[in-house]
Amino acid sequence: MITPPRRAVIDLGSNTFHLLIADPDGEGGLQEVYRERIYVKLASEGIDTLGNKSFARGIAALQHFRRVLDKYGVDQPTAIGTAALRTASNGPDFVRLTKREADIDIELISGDEEARLITRGVLAAIPPVTERVLIMDIGGGSTEFIMAGPEGIDWQQSFPIGVSVLCNGFHHSDPITAGERYDLEDFLLRETAPLADALRCFPTHHLVGAAGTFDVLAEVLKDPAAPPHPGSHQLNINGFEELSETIISATLAERLAMDDIPNERADLIVSAMILLRVTFQLARIERVTVSDWALKEGALLNYQI
Secondary structure (H helix, E strand, O other): OOOOOOOEEEEEEOOOOEEEEEEEHHHHHHHEEEEEEEEEOOOOOOOOOOOOHHHHHHHHHHHHHHHHHOOOOOOOOEEEEEEHHOOOEEEEHHHHHHHHHOOOOOOEEOHHHHHHHHHHHHHHHOOOOOOOOOEEOOOOOOOEEEEEEOOEEEEEEEEOOOOOHHHHHHHHOOOOHHHHHHHHHHHHHHHHHHHHHHHHHOOOEEEEEEEEEEHHHHHHEOOOOOOOOOOOEOOHHHHHHHHHHHHHHOHHHHHHHOOOOHHHHHHHHEEEEHHHHHHHHHHHEEEEEOOOOOOHHHHHHOOOO
């Protein structure tokens, strides 16, 4: 029996770079070998053009990943560039320099392809869906929404409302002012009008969140009474409103002092919480599941040999 080769995926997000190395388990699944994330914050100085510091942090992270890949015997990973790299004017320069400095070929994918890979990863991690769910992946440069059910995907769209974009555009005070919050909420309601339309056609009240901010929610709101599942977590959302308001009203120093918020997310989590509150209201969310898998796992499953 021929053993499938070890595979690796690098997810070059607008906020975080992820590396996942895994062996196919022979049954269509994955056996994780190595996982690492680096908060590069590629879009911290803007998404139209990558700032010099962000650019340098990204190249350094990929040079580190190259050393890890060599250690684990992976020659050429699948490296996926998302919102920041496909939007930035100097994204092509970043792709070229990555090849030269780290011998990694980056593939820039569309928002639709990003949503498809997220869906594949999420649906492989959660219990089999028996009703329609709204999948949400909050990134730094974009946020993906997908409506999926037992028969497949009903609707999907990538929106340019990642938390780096929202923070740079609206969160300028510490803490965020009532006026900034109102402007952000109004902007989000206008930007997500297609989501509101889709919810009227494909109603669902079950939100499935992937990674990032949802990891914070899982730490605080995990439902201890829910049946355990190896790839996902059920939340008790009764505490969501209080938690979100506490985070939104806090100063940066206060958020940095909160045990359940990683320091690297403290600056962007206010915008993320406001985005989540808008989503909860639009879909009238009654249930939340957090998936441990997202784009990188979906890409590994998709590209398995």
